[in-house]
Amino acid sequence: MKLIKIVLLSTLLLACNTENSEKKTIAPPNDRSANGIADPLETTRTILTLNLDQANRLLQLPIHCVNTEYPNKLNQTIGGDEDLKSPKELHPTFYGCFDWHSSVHGHWSLVSLLKKFPNLKDASKTKEILLTSISKENIEKEVAYFNKKYNKSYERTYGWAWLLKLAEELHTWNDPIAKELEQNLQPLTDLMVQKYIEFLPRLKYPIRVGEHPNTAFGLAFAWDYATTVGDKKLVKIINNRAKDYFMNDKNCPISWEPSGFDFLSACLQEAAIMKRVLPKNEFKNWLSEFLPKLKNKDFKLAVGEVLDRTDGKLVHLDGVNFSRAWCLNKIANDLPEYNHLKNVANKHINYSLPNVVGDNYEGGHWLGSFAIYALNSTKND
Numbered sequence: 001m002k003l004i005k006i007v008l009l010s011t012l013l014l015a016c017n018t019e020n021s022e023k024k025t026i027a028p029p030n031d032r033s034a035n036g037i038a039d040p041l042e043t044t045r046t047i048l049t050l051n052l053d054q055a056n057r058l059l060q061l062p063i064h065c066v067n068t069e070y071p072n073k074l075n076q077t078i079g080g081d082e083d084l085k086s087p088k089e090l091h092p093t094f095y096g097c098f099d100w101h102s103s104v105h106g107h108w109s110l111v112s113l114l115k116k117f118p119n120l121k122d123a124s125k126t127k128e129i130l131l132t133s134i135s136k137e138n139i140e141k142e143v144a145y146f147n148k149k150y151n152k153s154y155e156r157t158y159g160w161a162w163l164l165k166l167a168e169e170l171h172t173w174n175d176p177i178a179k180e181l182e183q184n185l186q187p188l189t190d191l192m193v194q195k196y197i198e199f200l201p202r203l204k205y206p207i208r209v210g211e212h213p214n215t216a217f218g219l220a221f222a223w224d225y226a227t228t229v230g231d232k233k234l235v236k237i238i239n240n241r242a243k244d245y246f247m248n249d250k251n252c253p254i255s256w257e258p259s260g261f262d263f264l265s266a267c268l269q270e271a272a273i274m275k276r277v278l279p280k281n282e283f284k285n286w287l288s289e290f291l292p293k294l295k296n297k298d299f300k301l302a303v304g305e306v307l308d309r310t311d312g313k314l315v316h317l318d319g320v321n322f323s324r325a326w327c328l329n330k331i332a333n334d335l336p337e338y339n340h341l342k343n344v345a346n347k348h349i350n351y352s353l354p355n356v357v358g359d360n361y362e363g364g365h366w367l368g369s370f371a372i373y374a375l376n377s378t379k380n381d
Helices: 002-022 053-064 098-116 123-135 136-146 160-170 176-202 213-227 232-246 264-279 280-290 316-333 342-357 367-376
Strands: none
Touching: 002 342, 053 123, 053 160, 053 367, 098 123, 098 160, 098 176, 098 367, 123 176, 136 160, 136 176, 160 176, 160 213, 213 232, 213 264, 232 264, 232 316, 264 280, 316 342, 316 367, 342 367
């Protein structure tokens, strides 16, 4: 009997140690069925969609972080003692979520989820947060920050792109408070548009990295905004510059991706912007030379594996899974011969989605936005 007790105790201790170690290692939870998520190592043929239960859980991430001032990465150039202020003083709207751009897409998440699910549990609280945060006075101070001597290129172009994505979401949200929020945000929106128009003619070569400065990503979100609101000038310059940058590209080395800190796919982001700016047949011809393997119905793309989700840079690879998914879905949309790419996209979402909501702040301040956008990119043809 004593021997049996020792064996049982050893088994329990081993189980506890295993459970604790899983929080710091690669694999997503074993019991994925509790989250309604399929095995990521199998091809997923069911089109994933964002449901109300997921929305209520994902909403908690931006609700928590948009008013969380610290920890904070200001990315600030100090011009003098007068610039030594708290994040909230410098950025009265976008001071939370660790950094400015994450706060912007945290606000986008609030709007996107409310727009799609008006009956969220915390709908009233969320609207109150948005009205307090995106006030006329606060946005005036945000604009003033960008107009200071050393801040002209602040958040170029990743933060600019997400600001326009937020503006687009407000513009298409049919709710009484949406118009007020859109009007309050408008001065900053106009500034971002002007910055794009001034910057793109001066950017001789595109930036192809898998992180924030990626040119194709910034162009895609700015194009979405411009087409939604009918800004023909911005659409024209994006169309022209995208073709200047990418039209002659061939055989993108997607097998080199991802790099260790990537949260964007350089190859797929480029394909996603070209899908927007080129006519369908022209895009298909371009894609067949840029990423010829994509047309193969057996095309496979291994997910980005995260070995330590407590590391703020390594967890970027969860982001690359979501952003790959939204690019693959964009490419496949309205192109039946590329429909198999949706299975690849689903596999990437399935790998990372169960790890978005948790106790760890590393990634919690931004990954929810990526998950929401990836899920919103899925559709049945």
